[in-house]
Amino acid sequence: MTYITSPGLYEMPAARYHADPVAQLSLSASIAHILLSQSPAHARWAHPRLNPSWQDSEPTTQQDEGTALHAAILENRGVVALCDFPDWRKKEAQEARRLARETGKVPILAHRWAEIEGTAAAVRAALRGHEVGDVLASGVAERVMVWREDTAAGPVWCRSRVDWLRATTAPIGYVWDLKTVGGSAEPGAWGKKLTSDGYALQAAFYLRGARALGLEPSGFRFIVVERDAPHGVSVCECAPDLMHFAEQQARAALELWGQCIHSGEWPSYPPRVAAVEAPSWAMMQWEERALRVERETKAKPFYMPESQRVVNSGAPFA
Structure with missing residues (x-):
């Protein structure tokens, strides 16, 4: 792999991004969430280049179909490989799936693709009736931002994979992230994930990257889609108080990452009795x-x- 040595906006397969394509070990939003919600030791274990035993687990069929729906909504169908089999049980089907993964594609049974495309069409129709309009009508999908941050311990590198940008030069408007969920997309119900699953931290982290690259973002918004019929759609963003909290989290994660990267120490939980x-x-x-x-x-x-x-x-x- 040729590693990235300069800040910028890049296009690359998902597998390369998740393996960390930056020459100097980089921090992602998901690793930042593990740093804060668990410990540096857990973040080190989850990082593809810090854990010598790290292996990218093979996605389940449901996860593959979720990724394919994501691609269909964003009109990024080139990442999908259609396999004309009734299921994955036969050896020929399993071999086709293996070959698809080796080429960086998402293997999908051909007879499931029509339903996935139908769901994507329903989502786009829902957005056209939303106050934000059809924000996915034009733009680019899944671009990778790589940038550098200064911390008290020294400089660190960061990366993020943006689902949708309506422009690639400043000002880019909103940074868009697509979430497909098995449960409810109702803002009150789904909104709990902004703090519990680190999505608010993700928003603050991505915005830091966009600003560091001079892209002048307006903000960060989530398009939340229910995988099950009738495929409800909501558009959510962090209120000012939540965004302020998330920005503090992002700064704290960067400082902690800087300490660990430059010291080489990745402590776990404090070695003392905790009064809960x-x-x-x-x-x-x-x-x-x-x-x-x-x-x-x-x-x-x-x-x-x-x-x-x-x-x-x-x-x-x-």
Whole structure:
């Protein structure tokens, strides 16, 4: 592999991007999320060039079809290899799938492709009726941004793979990311993933890259698509307070990555006993339940003494 040595906007297969194509080890949004939500040791293990045992796991059929839907929506059908078999059970079908992967293609059974294209058409129709309009009508899919950041420990390199850009020269407008989900795309339900799955951090990280390359982005938006009929579509973005929080996370991840890269040390969890406090949501639920019991029984809230609790009981009040 020829490694990238200069910041810029690049086009490359997904496999090359995920293997880290940058000469100096680079930080991605997914590794940044692992750094903050787990530890540097976990991030090192997940990085393709830091973990000597790292192997890219073979996608499942469902994951392949999700990738194909992603490509169909973005009109990037060149990454899909259609295989004319009823299923993957026969040796010939398995060999065709293997050859497709070797050439960087996503193997899809030909009879499944019509349904995938139908879903993509439904998504584009939904966007045409949305206030953002058909933002996918023109632009480029899956471009890789490579840039350099300064940290207290020294310079570091970063990379991101952008699903959709409407332009490749400044100003580029919004940076677009497509998420296909098996559950709900309703903003209130899906929006929880912005913090739990690191998607807000992803938005802040990608915007840092676009600004570092002088692309003058307007912001970052997610197109969220339900894989199941009727294929609901929503468009979401981080509110200012969430974006501010995500920007702080991105900065913290960069500094931690810089410390680890330049020191060569990748610590795991702190080697000390941690006192875990009751989360505020659990305390609120308990208080609400106690008040409800009081109202329904017209009795004082019931709190079982510690000495009377049943160890390992599944009872709600144990």
